[in-house]
Amino acid sequence: MKYVDEYRDAAAVQSLLAEIRASATRPWTMMEICGGQTHAIMRYGLDEMLGGAVELVHGPGCPVCVTPLAMIDQALAIAARPGVIFTSYGDMLRVPGSGRDLFTVRAQGGDVRVAYSPLEAVKLAQANPQRQVVFFAIGFETTAPANAMAVVQAKELGLDNFSLLVSHVCVPPAIEAILSSPTNRVQAFLAAGHVCAVMGYWEYPPLASKYHVPMVVTGFEPVDLLRGILAAVKQLEIGRAEAENAYPRAVTFEGNQPAQAVLRRVFEPCDRQWRGIGLIPRSGWALTPEFAAFDASVRFGVADVATAESPLCVAGQVLQGWKKPPDCPAFGTLCTPSSPLGATMVSSEGACAAYYRYRRFAHTPA
C-alpha cells in the first residue's frame, strides 16, 4: 500500500537504527508528544531496538488522557439530564469520572451516543428539535477545526438545541510547561505530525531556541519515527537546537491556513487544566463571545463540579516523562484496561494502555 509499506520496510528500519546507534555518542532522552506515536513505538518495539542510544519518554499528547476529571464529571452530569442527547467519540465513554463513566450513565437511562464527527451531532440536533444535543469537544489542534466548523454550521442553521462541552488543549504551551519544569529531563521533542499538519510548525522555532532543545516534526510509521529520532540525535550531537520537519509529505511550515482561520474565529486561547498535570496558562481553547451561546457548561450550569482522582494514579508524572507506566504500583494489577483507575489506561492512545497491550511490564532502561 502506497505511503504505508515503504514506511514499514524492515531494511529501511534496520538502516536507520544502525545510523542512530552510530551517531549517538551518549544516551539521549527524547519525548514523543503524541499517544499515537507512543503506541507505534511500542507496537514495533522501536524503543527496545534503539540499543540504549535514545530513551523515549511519553508525552501528554493523548486527548482523552489529559481531559480533566472535572470536565468528565460535567459530561456525566449533562448526559444524565432528561431530554439531552449526549454525543462523544467512543474513547470517552469508558473514561472514569469521580464515580462512574458515560457507559454507566447510558445503562442508567441517559441518552449517550458515539459520534464519529461533530457534524453528526449537528444533524442529530436538526432531526430532534425538541431535544438538546451536546457534543463533547475534546482533543488537540487536530480535532478543534472540525468542532469549530460544527458550531459555525449550527449558528448558520439557527440551531438553539446544539452545544459543545469544550475541553480543547494545544500542544506548544504543554511543551513549554514541560521544558520550564525544574525536573525536566527531556533533551529533544518529536512533535506530533498530525497536529503540525493542521497548525504547521511555525510555533516551534522560538521554543527550540529559548530552551535550546531540538524539535523535530515526526510521523507515525516506523521509518517516520526513526527519521525523526535520527534528526534529533544529529542535532543533539552537534549542539544544535532547531525546529526541523522530518514529515514533509504531510506537514508544511505554515500548516493548513483555512483550518487555522476557522479555529481562530470560533475559539480563543484560555488557561486550561490538564488531567494529572494541572493548570497550564493559555493551553486551551474556549468559545469566543460570538459563539459563547453554544457553550454547554454555561447552558447546563455545570461549571463547578467537585472531583476526586484515584490517589494511586501517577498518570500526570507519566505524561510529563518523569515515570514510565510500570513504575506505577497499580499498573497491571489494580489498574488494567478492563478496570482502569486513570485515563492513560483507558484511551486507545494512552501510554499505560500501550505498555499493557504490548506486555511491557518493565520499562527499558537507557
Ligand code: SF4
Ligand atoms: S497504571 Fe493506571 S493508575 Fe497507574 S498511572 Fe497508569 S492509569 Fe494511572
